[in-house]
Amino acid sequence: MRNLEGKVGFVTGGASGIGLGMVSAFLGEGMKAVVADYDEAHLNQARSVLAGSNAVHFLRVDVSDRAALKAAADEALAVFGRIHVLCNNAGVGGGGAVDDPDFDDWDRAMGVNLGGVVNGVKIIVPIIKDQGEGGHVVNTASMAGVVPLPGLGAYSAAKYAVRGLSDSLRMSLAPHGIGVSCLFPGATRSALVEVPEEGEEPPATEDGPSPALMHELWAAMRVAMDPLEMGAAVVEAIRENRPHICTHAEFLDEVRERNRAFEAAFPADAQIPEARSRFEATRRALATELLTMPAKD
Ligand SMILES: NC(=O)c1ccc[n+]([C@@H]2O[C@H](COP(=O)([O-])OP(=O)(O)OC[C@H]3O[C@@H](n4cnc5c(N)ncnc54)[C@H](O)[C@@H]3O)[C@@H](O)[C@H]2O)c1
Numbered sequence: 001m002r003n004l005e006g007k008v009g010f011v012t013g014g015a016s017g018i019g020l021g022m023v024s025a026f027l028g029e030g031m032k033a034v035v036a037d038y039d040e041a042h043l044n045q046a047r048s049v050l051a052g053s054n055a056v057h058f059l060r061v062d063v064s065d066r067a068a069l070k071a072a073a074d075e076a077l078a079v080f081g082r083i084h085v086l087c088n089n090a091g092v093g094g095g096g097a098v099d100d101p102d103f104d105d106w107d108r109a110m111g112v113n114l115g116g117v118v119n120g121v122k123i124i125v126p127i128i129k130d131q132g133e134g135g136h137v138v139n140t141a142s143m144a145g146v147v148p149l150p151g152l153g154a155y156s157a158a159k160y161a162v163r164g165l166s167d168s169l170r171m172s173l174a175p176h177g178i179g180v181s182c183l184f185p186g187a188t189r190s191a192l193v194e195v196p197e198e199g200e201e202p203p204a205t206e207d208g209p210s211p212a213l214m215h216e217l218w219a220a221m222r223v224a225m226d227p228l229e230m231g232a233a234v235v236e237a238i239r240e241n242r243p244h245i246c247t248h249a250e251f252l253d254e255v256r257e258r259n260r261a262f263e264a265a266f267p268a269d270a271q272i273p274e275a276r277s278r279f280e281a282t283r284r285a286l287a288t289e290l291l292t293m294p295a296k297d
Contacts, residue, residue: 095154
């Protein structure tokens with residue numbers, strides 16, 4: 001979507017960190033923005049950061065609550081008349097390791113990090129489709145959805161799922177001229193990870209992330225990327241209809257190594273029945289056609 005001026009963005013988790021970076025970038029492009037967040041303190045802070053702009057509307061919503069999200073979409077339409085860009089960005093830490101027997105933390109984290117994205121797509125994408133003017137969906141995953149974070153299985157599982165959901169959604173929405181991008185942040189300045197003063201050491205946990213990993217995570221967060229940079233990368237990706245937005249180059253080497261290891265897992269000299277080869281050729285041609293369709297301007 002090349003022409004952003006006057007378009008409306010709906011940003012979940014838009015009152016803090018990366019979401020607020022997107023909102024600021026959208027306003028800078030002459031767009032209108034709906035800041036949808038469930039944290040009243042973050043909403044108040046965002047109100048003061050964005051004070052003076054009449055192109056922004058704030059609303060309180062929990063993205064894991066489908067009825068509330070539907071009401072929020074209706075409110076956005078009542079205020080701005082349209083939604084063109086949906087950013088499913090709200091996220092939380094926690095959720096535990098996959099083998100942690102506790103279900104409650106897992107369900108809570110999944111309900112926001114994956115469920116919130118699913119709800120946003122199922123509730124708001126039909127509105128964008130019906131308008132018939134094209135549009136764009138940005139789903140916030142994480143580098144933890146490409147290279148897993150040891151001890152944070154729920155977070156990584158949700159973010160891997162957001163990546164798969166986004167790649168699939170891109171094929172579904174291409175015939176409607178609607179683009180889809182998946183955002184893979186690394187350390188970015190936000191309220192997601194509480195970073196204590198330098199010198200404080202992480203506690204030892206039984207099955208969570210190791211103190212050594214947390215020590216380095218805190219250090220990385222102290223020099224984290226500015227969310228405004230993420231916002232600018234998102235704007236560029238919407239304009240160019242880029243499928244993936246990768247902002248943190250420190251991960252590239254590992255991504256390459258993992259891709260090579262995945263390729264090496266295939267048998268080198270397999271005899272493939274012709275029907276199986278034909279199925280893959282047909283699937284690939286269809287996917288390529290859909291994945292390379294241009295979005296509406
Ligand atoms: N900051 C990073 O280093 C980093 C790295 C990788 C991925 N991410 C992802 O980026 C996204 C944005 O996080 P952030 O880092 O800006 O953190 P943040 O905490 O600053 O912002 C997230 C916002 O989402 C809101 N939120 C949480 N649960 C919600 C819910 N159920 N309904 C509505 N709003 C809700 C919070 O109130 C908060 O304002 C998340 O999906 C996160 O997983 C962040």
